[in-house]
Amino acid sequence: MSEQGFKDYKLSEEITRSLESLGYQQPTEVQSKVIPVAIERKDMTVKSHTGSGKTAAYGIPICEMLEWDENRPQALILTPTRELADQVKQDIMNIGRYKRIKATAIYGKQPFSRQKVQLQQRNHVIVGTPGRLIDHIEKQTIDLEQIKFLVIDEADEMLNMGFIEHVETIIRELPQDRVTMLFSATLPKDVENLCHKYMNHPLDIEVKTEARTTSQIEHSIFSVRDENKLKLLRDVTIVENPDSCIIFCRTQIRVEVVFKELNKHGYPCGRIHGGMEQDDRSGIMNAFKQGEFRYLIATDVAARGIDIENISHVINYDFPQENESYVHRTGRTGRAGHSGKAISFATPTEEKFVAGVERYIGFEIPKRNNPSKEAIARNSPAFEAKISRRTVKKDKGSASNKEVMKLYFNGGKKKKLRAVDFVGTIAKLEGVTADDIGIITIEDNASYVDILNGKGRLVLDMMKDTTVKGKLLKVHEANRK
Numbered sequence: 001m002s003e004q005g006f007k008d009y010k011l012s013e014e015i016t017r018s019l020e021s022l023g024y025q026q027p028t029e030v031q032s033k034v035i036p037v038a039i040e041r042k043d044m045t046v047k048s049h050t051g052s053g054k055t056a057a058y059g060i061p062i063c064e065m066l067e068w069d070e071n072r073p074q075a076l077i078l079t080p081t082r083e084l085a086d087q088v089k090q091d092i093m094n095i096g097r098y099k100r101i102k103a104t105a106i107y108g109k110q111p112f113s114r115q116k117v118q119l120q121q122r123n124h125v126i127v128g129t130p131g132r133l134i135d136h137i138e139k140q141t142i143d144l145e146q147i148k149f150l151v152i153d154e155a156d157e158m159l160n161m162g163f164i165e166h167v168e169t170i171i172r173e174l175p176q177d178r179v180t181m182l183f184s185a186t187l188p189k190d191v192e193n194l195c196h197k198y199m200n201h202p203l204d205i206e207v208k209t210e211a212r213t214t215s216q217i218e219h220s221i222f223s224v225r226d227e228n229k230l231k232l233l234r235d236v237t238i239v240e241n242p243d244s245c246i247i248f249c250r251t252q253i254r255v256e257v258v259f260k261e262l263n264k265h266g267y268p269c270g271r272i273h274g275g276m277e278q279d280d281r282s283g284i285m286n287a288f289k290q291g292e293f294r295y296l297i298a299t300d301v302a303a304r305g306i307d308i309e310n311i312s313h314v315i316n317y318d319f320p321q322e323n324e325s326y327v328h329r330t331g332r333t334g335r336a337g338h339s340g341k342a343i344s345f346a347t348p349t350e351e352k353f354v355a356g357v358e359r360y361i362g363f364e365i366p367k368r369n370n371p372s373k374e375a376i377a378r379n380s381p382a383f384e385a386k387i388s389r390r391t392v393k394k395d396k397g398s399a400s401n402k403e404v405m406k407l408y409f410n411g412g413k414k415k416k417l418r419a420v421d422f423v424g425t426i427a428k429l430e431g432v433t434a435d436d437i438g439i440i441t442i443e444d445n446a447s448y449v450d451i452l453n454g455k456g457r458l459v460l461d462m463m464k465d466t467t468v469k470g471k472l473l474k475v476h477e478a479n480r481k
Contacts, residue, residue, distance in 0.1 A: 005025070005026060005027070006019050006024060006027060006060070009035050009036060009039065009060075010039075011060070011064055012064060012099070014096075014098035014099040015060065015063055015064050015095065015096070015098070015099065017098050018063075018094065018095050018096065018097050018098050018099075019060070019095070021097075022094055022095070024056065027053075028052055028053035028056075028057075029052065029207050030046065030048045030052045030053055030054050030057045030205075030207045031053050031056055031057040031060070033046075033057075033205050033207065034046060034054075034057040034058060034061070034181075034205060035057060035060055035061050037203055037205070038057075038058060038061035038062070038179070038181065039061045039064065039065065041065075041179045042179070042202075042203055043179060043180045043181070043199040043200050043201065043202040043203070044181050044182070044202050044203045044204070044205055045181075045182045045183075045184070045187065045195050045199070045202050045203075045204050045205070046181065046182065046183045046184070046205045046206075046207070047184060047185070047186070047187055047204075047205070047206040047207065048183060048184075048185070048205075048206075048207040049185050049207075049327060049331065052207055054153075054183050055087070055088055055091045055153075056091065056095065057183075058077075058151050058153075058181050058183070059088070059091050059092050059095045059096075060095055062075050062092070062125065062149050062151070063092065063095045063096035063099060063101050065148075065149070066096070066099070066101060066124050066125070068099060068100055068101070068124070070124070070146065071122050072143050072145065072146040073123050073124065073125065073126045073142075073143060073144065073146065073147060074124055074125070074146055074147060074148050074149065075124065075125040075126070075147065075148065075149040075150075075151070076125075076126050076128075076133075076144065076147050076149070076150050076151070076170075076174070077092075077125065077126070077127040077128075077150075077151040077153060078128065078129075078130060078133070078150075078151065078152050078153060078158070078167060078170065079127060079128070079129060079153045079154060080129065080130075080153075080154050080157040080158045080160075080161050080163060081129065081154075081157075081301060082105075082107040082108070082109065082129060082278055082281070083281070083285065083301065084153065084154065085105040085106070085107050085127045085128055085129055086105050086282060086285075088105075088127045088153065089103045089104065089105040089125075089127045092125050092127070093439070096124070096125075097404070097438060097439075097450075097452070098435070098438070098452065100437065100438050100439050100440065100450075101124045101125065101439070102121070102122055102123050102124050102125070102439050102441070103123065103124065103125035103126070103127060104118045104119065104121070104123045104125075104126055104127070105127045105128065106118075106119070106126060106127070106128035106129070106132050106133060106136065106142075107128055107129040107132050107278070108129060108131055108132045108278075109277060109278040110132075110278050110279075112135065112139075115132070115136070115141075116136075116139075116141045117443070119136065119141055119142050119143070121441055121442065121443070122419065122440075122441075122442075126142070129163075130158065130163045130166035130167055130169075130170060131163070131166060133166075133170055134166055134169055134170065137169075137170065137173055144173050144174055144175075145175065146175075147174050147175055147178055148175070148177075148178050148179065149178060149179050149181075150171070150174060150178055150179070150180045150181070151180075151181045151182075151183070152167060152180070152181070152182045152183070152194075153183050154183065154184065154185070155167075155182050155183065155184035155187075155191045155194070156184045156185055156186045156187070156188060156191060156324065158191075159188055159190050159191055160322075160324075164190055164191075164194065167194065168194070168197075168198075171198050180198060180199045180200075180202070182194070182195055182199070182202070185324060185327065185328070186324060216334035216339050216340065217330055217333060217334035217339070217340050217341070217342050218339070218340070218341045218342070219330070219341075219342045219344075219363075219365045219366065220341070220342070220343050220344070220365065220366050220367075220368045221343070221344040221345075221346055221354065221365045221366070221367055221368065222236070222343070222344070222345050222346070222367075222368050222369075222370065223346055223347075223348070223367065224345050224346070224347065224370075225347060225348070226347050229317060229345055230257075230258070230261050232345060232370060233247070233258070233261075233262075233315070233317060233345075234261075234262075234265065235370065235371045235376055236315070236343060236371060237267075237295075237315075237383070238371070238376050238379050238380055238383045239371045239375050239376060239379050240313060240341065240343070241379060241382055241383045241386055242294065242295075242312045242313035242341075243294065243310065243312040243386075244288075244291070244294055244308075244310055244311050244312050244313070245294060245295050245296070245311070245312065245313040245314070245315060246296045246297075246298055246311060246313075246314050246315070246329075246332050246333075247295060247296070247297045247298070247315045247317050248298055248299070248300065248314065248315070248316050248317060248318065248320070248329050249297060249298070249299060249317050249318050250299070250318035250320075250321075251299065251318075252273040252274065252275045252299060254317070254318060255271050255272075255273045255297050255298065255299055256271065256273075258271075258297045258317060259271040259297045262295060262297070266387060267294070267295050267387065268292075268293035268294050268295065268387065269293050269294070269295035269296070269297060270284045270287060270288055270292075270293050270295075270296055270297070271284070271296070271297040271298065272284050272285065272296065272297075272298045272299075272301065273298065273299040273301060274299060274301050281301075284296070288308065289308050294386075294387070297317075300320070300325055300328075300329070308332070311332050311333045311340060312333065312340055312341065313333060313340065313341045313342075313343065314329055314330050314332050314333045314340070314341070314342045314343070315343045315344075315345070316329060316330075316342070316343070316344035316345060317345055318345070319344055319345065319346045319347075319350040319353050319354060319357075320353065320357070321353050323356055323357050323360035323361075324360075326344075326357045326360070326361070327360075327361065329342075330342035343368075344365065403452060403453055403454040404438060404450050404451065404452055404456070405450070405451045405455075405456020405457065405459075405460070405477060406448055406449070406450050406451075406456075406477070406478040407448065407449045407450075407451060407456065407459065407460060407463070407475055407476070407477060407478060408446060408447075408448055408475065408476055408477070408478040409422075409446065409447040409448075409449070409463075409468070409473040409474070409475050410445070410446060410473055410474040410475075411445070411446070411447060411468070411471060411473045412442050412443045412444050412445050412446050412447050413442055413443065413444050413445075414444050414445055415469075415471060416469070417442060417447060417468060417469060417471075418442065419440040419442060421468055421469045422437070422440055422447065422449050422468060423437055423440070425463075425466060425467075425468045425469075426449070426451075426459060426463070429458075429459060429462050429463075429466070430462075431455070431458060432455055432458065432459060432462075435452070435453070436451060436452050436453050436455045436459075437449065437450070437451065437452065438450030438451065438452045448478055456477070460475060460476070460477065463475045
């Protein structure tokens with residue numbers, strides 16, 4: 001951990017203020033190594049495991065260096081999964097809130113036409129999965145000519161998912177005069193080749209996080225036959241009584257089976273897998289983040305990019321077949337200085353995967369005996385009491401979101417309205433300055449303006465009688481998207 005604070009990086013007041021409102025205090029190791037180099041606009045490869053704070057490591061310098069008044073996208077961030085794209089987009093918007101940085105996420109299983117409209121707005125940052133980005137490139141619905149920053153996030157997962165060729169195709173569409181940053185938990189040969197081919201003398205940064213695996217996460221494993229897993233799962237959850245738990249399964253069908261079983265027994269639970277519509281997946285993730293239910297049953301699609309604080313337990317219902325998957329799954333707990341438990345079930349046929357993971361993480365996972373009847377009986381009352389309680393969690397950015405109100409105006413591009421018209425009008429209101437205006441989105445027939453610093457109600461009341469470019473627009477608080 002660096003002793004330097006974020007203020008030592010000579011960040012602008014807007015970015016420093018965002019970091020304070022988000023509760024960022026001391027830079028993590030990866031942030032302290034990446035931010036100063038990124039601000040000097042140098043290419044880099046960063047080898048760092050999940051949970052190390054890498055999104056902020058590149059998000060902070062990118063938000064710092066972006067020019068707000070440039071209408072065309074300046075940063076492109078490639079991610080392997082939709083969940084990670086959404087997470088990164090939200091993190092960028094939070095970090096860049098007071099600078100009015102606008103980011104949009106582009107991925108498959110979402111209407112192409114809706115994305116096309118989003119891409120016609122002012123976007124400072126585009127976050128996307130390779131396949132859908134190529135669709136937009138081929139249909140010429142995305143503008144990449146002013147991209148100055150490229151981030152390739154989770155590069156090893158891109159390789160595993162067969163996206164490396166897609167990534168190369170996208171890179172060839174970008175300006176050569178850019179900063180390129182590549183982040184990966186491991187650096188396979190194909191990923192290394194990619195770096196050397198498309199980066200300019202990259203600085204290699206490695207953050208060793210093996211200590212995290214042992215110090216903040218308590219690992220354990222149960223030997224169990226497949227037909228006994230559901231009973232063991234119920235027994236273990238009664239004894240452990242998690243505050244918040246992700247249960248990982250190998251397939252979509254297994255997720256559905258476990259979900260139905262837990263739901264039948266009254267567990268507050270949800271599930272997420274690749275067979276679901278993206279809007280449904282996003283809704284479930286948001287509900288879990290906010291503490292609406294305690295148990296999330298998921299395939300590995302949820303192991304990457306899900307940044308939820310205070311996950312007390314991760315349970316590998318099906319033991320992962322890849323070493324890296326074990327690290328990413330268990331890395332959902334023990335985050336941000338908290339402790340956590342990683343519990344795995346392994347059938348006799350999965351022993352070879354267990355041995356491989358143990359070699360990879362550098363220690364033997366302690367074996368546990370099945371919970372006794374006495375332990376289950378002793379813990380049942382506390383389990384039953386907790387299962388009927390709901391705890392609302394604070395999501396990252398909730399503190400800053402509280403002082404933001406999004407306003408809707410019934411006029412947009414067709415009325416020849418621009419962002420500058422709203423800024424000029426609202427900043428002249430009594431008690432309001434340009435610093436109180438956040439992200440502005442202009443659509444054909446509507447505009448949305450974020451009002452910061454708790455001044456939303458004041459601006460809303462005054463704008464009911466104030467014209468924008470000579471037009472009196474209807475205005476009300478927008479529904480949160």
